[in-house]
Amino acid sequence: MTKLIKSLKAKKIKPKRPNGSVRSPKKEELVATRESQIAAGASNVMLKKGYHAATTREIAQECGMSMGQLYSYITSKDDILYIVFRQMYQVFIEHIQMSKQEKAKDPVDRLRKALFYTLKFTGSQRKFIQLLFTESRHLDKPHLDEILDMDKKFILTFWREMLSEFDLFKTSEKDLDFAASVVHYLLVFLPLRSWTVADRPLEENINSLIEFILRGLGLTGAPSIK
Secondary structure: OOHHHHHHHOOOOOOOOHHHOOOOHHHHHHHHHHHHHHHHHHHHHHHHHOOOOOOHHHHHHHHOOOHHHHOOOOOOHHHHHHHHHHHHHHHHHHHHHHOOHHHOOOHHHHHHHHHHHHHHHHHHOHHHHHHHHHHHHHOOHHHHHHHHHHHHHHHHHHHHHHHOOOHHHOOOHHHHHHHHHHHHHHOOHHHHHHHHHOOOOHHHHHHHHHHHHHHHOOOOOOOOOO
16 A cells, blocks of 8 residues: 555544543544534535525534434534544545556556546535635634645645656656645646536536646656546
């Protein structure tokens, strides 16, 4: 298993607990289950109504929880949005793990597979990703800082390491960081600008975007993924 995938497997995203409190493994598992439930329910409500119009009561009902149960895991509505963001990052990381791209021997093939499975994920979660981009402005500063930190760490532990295998980026750390950031941003093109290419099938858009990225990086050499 590569260092790349080990770093992702180690990245179980957990909330910061007040007063340094420690939970038992069983309690951690229950909290993780409940937060997945909250994220799913909140996403359904927010996709229909937006963050501001969605009420905590509606979210509790969608989650199958009472208000008291919901507030056992949150202190404010901001916490719900934060849980949704954090859950999305966790699902994203797990999706990349399942791609098994690290088994490919050729670095271009590994990169192509990682791009393909990431674009499949972002393409299938179009409305959800749009929601996160639109509603992120409602996060309070501590939650926003933590989300941005997750984003930065994901770039540094994944796309940066993928690109560091190529000679083009072995001489300049700044170029490597810049390229990783641009690739990361281009991978949300389909959810954020899908209306501009709506006349083409998703698979065609995915393969075109992969070729665009590889050409921009000066990389070729692996067949398209079907």
